[in-house]
Amino acid sequence: MRWCLALFLCCFLAAVNALSSSGSRLLVVLDESTDKSLYSTLWSDLEGRGYDVSFKSPKSDKLSLFQHGERAYDHLLILPPKSKGLGPNLTPKNILDFLSKDGNIVLALSGKASTSSAISSLLLEIDIHLSNDRSAVVVDHFNYDTVSAAEKHDVLLLQRPGQLRSDVKAFFDGEGILALPRVAPQTLSSDSALVVPILQAPATAYAYNPKEEMPAAEDIEATGSQLNVVSAMQARNSARFTVLGSVEALEDKWFSASVKAPGGKTTPTVNREFAKQLTAWTFKETGVLKVGKIEHHLATDGEVAAEDLNPKIYRIKNETVFSIEISEYAYDKWVPFEVPGEDELQLEFTMLSPFHRLALEPTSRTETSTVYSTQFVTPDQHGIFSFRINYKRPFLTNIEEKHEVTVRHFAHDEYPRSWAISGGWVWIAGLWSVIGGFLAFVIVWLYSAPAADKVKKTQ
Amino acid sequence: MHLWQATLPFCLLASAALPVAAASAWGFADATVAVQPKGAGINGGFKEQFTSSKPLSKPVAFAGSDTLRVILTAQEGSSAKRPHQAFLLLKDTQSGLDVSYPFMVKENGKSRVELTQKELPVQFLSLAEPLDARVVIGSFGSSEAYDSSVFKLSVERDPNVPLPTVETARFGKQPEIHHIFKDSPSNPPIIITLAFVAAVGATLPVLAGLWLFLGANLSHLPTALKSAPLPHIIFLGSLFAFEGVFFLYYTSWNLFQLLPAAAVVGVVAFVSGSRALGEVQGRRLAGLR
Numbered sequence: 001m002r003w004c005l006a007l008f009l010c011c012f013l014a015a016v017n018a019l020s021s022s023g024s025r026l027l028v029v030l031d032e033s034t035d036k037s038l039y040s041t042l043w044s045d046l047e048g049r050g051y052d053v054s055f056k057s058p059k060s061d062k063l064s065l066f067q068h069g070e071r072a073y074d075h076l077l078i079l080p081p082k083s084k085g086l087g088p089n090l091t092p093k094n095i096l097d098f099l100s101k102d103g104n105i106v107l108a109l110s111g112k113a114s115t116s117s118a119i120s121s122l123l124l125e126i127d128i129h130l131s132n133d134r135s136a137v138v139v140d141h142f143n144y145d146t147v148s149a150a151e152k153h154d155v156l157l158l159q160r161p162g163q164l165r166s167d168v169k170a171f172f173d174g175e176g177i178l179a180l181p182r183v184a185p186q187t188l189s190s191d192s193a194l195v196v197p198i199l200q201a202p203a204t205a206y207a208y209n210p211k212e213e214m215p216a217a218e219d220i221e222a223t224g225s226q227l228n229v230v231s232a233m234q235a236r237n238s239a240r241f242t243v244l245g246s247v248e249a250l251e252d253k254w255f256s257a258s259v260k261a262p263g264g265k266t267t268p269t270v271n272r273e274f275a276k277q278l279t280a281w282t283f284k285e286t287g288v289l290k291v292g293k294i295e296h297h298l299a300t301d302g303e304v305a306a307e308d309l310n311p312k313i314y315r316i317k318n319e320t321v322f323s324i325e326i327s328e329y330a331y332d333k334w335v336p337f338e339v340p341g342e343d344e345l346q347l348e349f350t351m352l353s354p355f356h357r358l359a360l361e362p363t364s365r366t367e368t369s370t371v372y373s374t375q376f377v378t379p380d381q382h383g384i385f386s387f388r389i390n391y392k393r394p395f396l397t398n399i400e401e402k403h404e405v406t407v408r409h410f411a412h413d414e415y416p417r418s419w420a421i422s423g424g425w426v427w428i429a430g431l432w433s434v435i436g437g438f439l440a441f442v443i444v445w446l447y448s449a450p451a452a453d454k455v456k457k458t459q
Numbered sequence: 460m461h462l463w464q465a466t467l468p469f470c471l472l473a474s475a476a477l478p479v480a481a482a483s484a485w486g487f488a489d490a491t492v493a494v495q496p497k498g499a500g501i502n503g504g505f506k507e508q509f510t511s512s513k514p515l516s517k518p519v520a521f522a523g524s525d526t527l528r529v530i531l532t533a534q535e536g537s538s539a540k541r542p543h544q545a546f547l548l549l550k551d552t553q554s555g556l557d558v559s560y561p562f563m564v565k566e567n568g569k570s571r572v573e574l575t576q577k578e579l580p581v582q583f584l585s586l587a588e589p590l591d592a593r594v595v596i597g598s599f600g601s602s603e604a605y606d607s608s609v610f611k612l613s614v615e616r617d618p619n620v621p622l623p624t625v626e627t628a629r630f631g632k633q634p635e636i637h638h639i640f641k642d643s644p645s646n647p648p649i650i651i652t653l654a655f656v657a658a659v660g661a662t663l664p665v666l667a668g669l670w671l672f673l674g675a676n677l678s679h680l681p682t683a684l685k686s687a688p689l690p691h692i693i694f695l696g697s698l699f700a701f702e703g704v705f706f707l708y709y710t711s712w713n714l715f716q717l718l719p720a721a722a723v724v725g726v727v728a729f730v731s732g733s734r735a736l737g738e739v740q741g742r743r744l745a746g747l748r
Contacts, residue, residue, distance in 0.1 A: 139543075139544075139599075141543075141544060141597025141598065141599075141604035142597065142604055142606060150600075150601060151599055151600055151601075152599060153597075153599055165631070167631055167632065190625075190627055191626075191627055191628065192628070193627075193628040193629050193630050203548060203550060203557040203559075204544075204546075204548070204595050204597070204604075204606055206544060206546070206559065208543075220559075220561050223546065223548075223557075223558070223559035223561075224548070224557040224558070224559055225555070225556075225557055226558075262603065262604075263603075317640070342632075343631070343632055344632040346632060346633065346635075348636075349638075354636050355636070355638040356636055356637060356638050357633060357634070357635050357636035358635060358636075358637075359632075359635065377638075377640075379638040379640070380638075380640050380641055392630045393630050393631070394630055421644075421646060422646045422647075422649050422652050423646040423647055423652060425652050425653075425656050426652060426655040426656055426659060429656045429659040429660055430659045433659055433660060433662055433663050435702050435705075436663055437662075437663060437666055439698060439699065439702070440663075440666070440667065440670075442695070442698060443677070443695070444670060444675045444677075446679075446683065446691070446695075446735070446739060447676075447677045447678070447679045447680040447683060448675050448676050448677065448678070448679065448748075449676055449678035449679050449747070449748065450747075450748050451673060451674025451675070451676070
């Protein structure tokens with residue numbers, strides 16, 4: 001009875017806190033408590049989505065990301081500190097440790113003041129670069145808010161980003177205009193597959209240090225779409241790190257502001273929706289994949305009996321069916337995962353290197369998952385093979401599945417019989433003619449009378 | 460700058476009061492684009508003027524060792540002035556990739572930018588379509604910024620010089636792999652097989668014919684059957700049975716079915732064979748063979 005109650009309680013708690021797929025403890029690192037009210041809509045939105053938000057100052061002695069060697073929080077939101085760095089409890093190493101223990105982080109920057117070198121070195125660790133003097137601001141003389149930045153042009157007005165590539169799912173798209181005041185731009189290292197831009201500056205944008213009167217041409221390091229307003233890094237353990245260039249964009253003021261681009265109409269901003277999309281993605285409310293059942297068996301016409309599922313051993317040249325069930329988390333529930341447009345979910349059948357790499361096609365859907373499957377012939381090479389799914393895509397958590405099976409050779413009684421091979425007929429005929437000849441010889445030897453008389457007679 | 464900032468509210472006021480005489484716009488004048496091959500003199504190579512309203516109709520060819528030079532005078536309204544932003548923006552319309560090259564701007568608005576192919580991103584070196592070259596001029600305040608295509612730049616490369624490649628790892632689908640199976644074993648044409656089978660089969664009649672020619676006969680069969688009928692029949696039967704057992708082993712039996720059967724047949728053949736061969740010895744001793 002008590003056990004039942006506990007289970008019920010567990011289910012109830014799970015239902016209440018089920019908003020993020022990876023926990024609800026959110027720590028906001030915030031410089032002074034006076035700042036807090038500027039972002040009240042953000043906090044109430046996060047609490048409304050089931051987060052257990054706690055606030056700490058980076059200077060606080062009690063601030064620790066870990067307790068007894070385990071994460072004390074599931075998610076971290078760092079607002080730019082006014083002081084030089086993030087203090088002794090939030091060293092780049094601590095933050096990276098938090099990341100490698102599956103904690104998710106949103107780091108907001110601000111172009112108002114120069115970014116601390118501690119944050120810059122933290123970002124360097126994950127291949128995101130800030131400008132050399134760490135105090136650059138993005139301006140664009142074509143896409144700025146004429147209401148609030150008629151002179152300085154440092155409030156960028158941008159569309160919400162669409163698909164990054166044609167084979168990548170868009171998690172931040174939608175209608176409306178974003179207002180991003182005083183953006184600290186980031187550039188991304190081109191040789192890391194883990195960092196992705198979420199929102200890029202327009203082609204005509206550039207970054208400069210507002211403390212300098214006029215930028216010399218050689219001071220301009222990056223321009224246009226190489227400047228990132230929002231960028232993200234998803235680590236190999238699928239922990240997420242998002243850098244938002246403009247912390248002011250999260251303020252209540254900009255959640256409900258009306259902006260006007262040069263020559264445009266006055267429109268309300270969609271910062272609130274974008275903040276929701278951004279925090280939801282980083283805190284694993286979206287773009288989380290889960291593997292359900294994985295089945296493989298010999299291809300048959302009818303139903304497959306339970307004992308024939310997932311055999312340990314296959315023979316070479318067996319017709320084999322592989323299927324995998326994948327769900328995607330969307331804000332508060334698991335839904336069937338659809339592979340985006342030009343992308344493919346691929347199955348590899350490997351022994352050291354892949355022998356087959358095939359696209360898995362959706363074959364059936366349940367309420368919470370899609371079943372992807374494919375059929376193929378096992379290669380004519382025996383050995384220890386594995387079915388591998390290695391699905392790593394920007395913005396989606398990684399799927400790495402490896403299921404080992406043995407592929408054996410033909411057994412001695414599985415080859416075609418010799419009479420079925422027309423080339424062997426000559427040898428079979430030879431064998432039986434020898435047997436026939438032997439029997440005839442035995443009969444002749446046993447019963448033949450000597451022929452010598454006849455020979456003599458003829459002589 | 461300070462003066463400019465101080466006059467700004469007034470300007471705004473004025474522009475609000477006179478919407479027709481709205482804020483002035485940035486632009487440029489006296490613009491030329493020149494492509495100078497390596498070693499050519501100051502006036503060597505291609506040189507053409509362009510205006511802010513009309514782009515050049517023909518693409519500008521830009522080869523491996525050339526220097527591209529764009530010179531213009533930035534203007535706000537009709538007075539030459541130094542803008543905060545003066546870029547030559549190269550854009551690939553296919554991929555959307557854009558790169559800006561800032562002009563060196565003097566106080567009087569005279570601007571100049573030079574670039575060679577080395578400064579272009581690798582992705583621009585192997586394009587089928589010419590690049591879109593735009594001039595972007597803008598500055599703070601209410602003046603409208605200028606951004607327009609001024610000419611097309613077709614990047615030409617010496618086909619003998621290999622393109623520098625960039626290896627960038629990106630997560631995405633990989634090319635499909637289908638295992639290439641070894642060819643299944645093949646048989647010679649059936650007609651050849653049948654010809655050889657016929658040749659092998661023909662050996663038996665040839666052998667029989669040869670024996671008959673040499674005088675083989677079965678004349679002792681009645682004698683043998685008369686003196687020891689059972690041993691002879693059983694001995695011959697067991698020999699045939701042996702071959703039958705082997706035939707069954709070939710078609711369906713396994714070794715454990717073969718061995719007991721072969722043992723039984725073997726004992727029978729041994730026992731009956733010694734009797735039958737005794738009879739044959741008797742005939743030999745009697746001088747019949």
